[in-house]
Amino acid sequence: MGGVFSLIRGCLAFVCWVINTIFWVLPIVILSPIKLIPIAAIRKACSSLLDNCASAWISINGVIERIFHPVRVHLHCEGELSPKEWYMVIANHQSWVDILILQRVLNRKIPFLKFFLKKELIFVPFLGLAWWALDFPFMRRYSTAQLRKNPKLRGKDIEITRKACAKFKSTPVSVMNFVEGTRFRAHKHSKQNSQFSHLLKPKAGGLAFALSAMGEHIHKLVDVSIYYPEKVPTYWDYISGQVTEVHVHIKVSEIATEMRGDYMKDREFKISFQEQLNKIWQEKDQRLEQFAQQHNENQKVS
Secondary structure (H helix, E strand, O other): OHHHHHHHHHHHHHHHHHHHHHHHHHHHHHHHHHHHOOOHHHHHHHHHHHHHHHHHHHHHHHHHHHHHOOOEEEEEEEOOOOOOOOEEEEEOOOOOHHHHHHHHHHEOOEOOEEEOEEHHHHHOOOHHHHHHHOOOOEEOOOOHHHHHHOHHHOOHHHHHHHHHOHHHHOOOOEEEEOOOOOOOOHHHHHHHOOOOOOOOOOOHHHHHHHHHHHHHHOOEEEEEEEEOOOOOOOHHHHHOOOOOEEEEEEEEEEOOHHHOOOOOOOHHHHHHHHHHHHHHHHHHHHHHHHHHHHHHHHHHHO
8 A cells, every 4th residue: 555655655746846846947948038138237136036946946856855754854954055155066966866866955045056068968959048048057078089189179178168157257157066976876886896885986077177167266165965774766766756865975074286287287286186076075974874874773673
């Protein structure tokens, strides 16, 4: 019987999520041409309106969650958050549910989360236009083979992304980066021979590239650690009510000047940046281990 209720609950939640998404994507797509008007004040006002539409979408998703699949989030936060600040947000990545959890705990506490997207994604019907309208930065990465064939392309990817991020100079923004580059899986962890118990090795180049592209406009780091006590959930597990609790730890810190530099050309900076990121990852791994131990102790008591 519980399986039937989960199925019904999940289907109802999914339908509501789809309706809510369509409801908010349509005005975003309709209003997006206004951003082509070459008047800064109009474009800024339009961006603010569109971000509010996206935040409203997240808020209503939260209402849907509370009605159909309530989840108890144990939130621990070190530092202050503000919707008027510029942030680089990093987090461990286990499931697409991570994004929903991040949106829930950070919505309206910091500026609307933007993700670095591959340039090709701008051609995705409707969503590509919506991402462009919401100022998601599109980045183009050149492969080693492309750079070897045409050395003039070296540095072009950073320049393209820096121009895409220029719009963030006057408007607070939060840029999201999953530093592991992919979702944690046991076989990936084993293949990497990762030194961390709960994490894949962090890919320093992507974060260094993002910080270089953003320049001095982003000066605070929001490090988020997500732990699922029961199991790592799928999207269906989440919307069908099979996730009852999640632990989230947030640490806010200043981005040190030592974390800014030319990752591609400056070998000394590259080594230093990797060491700093590994230190952050070591602390995150210890934090996740503490959550795991607390969960195991609670299981023994119950």
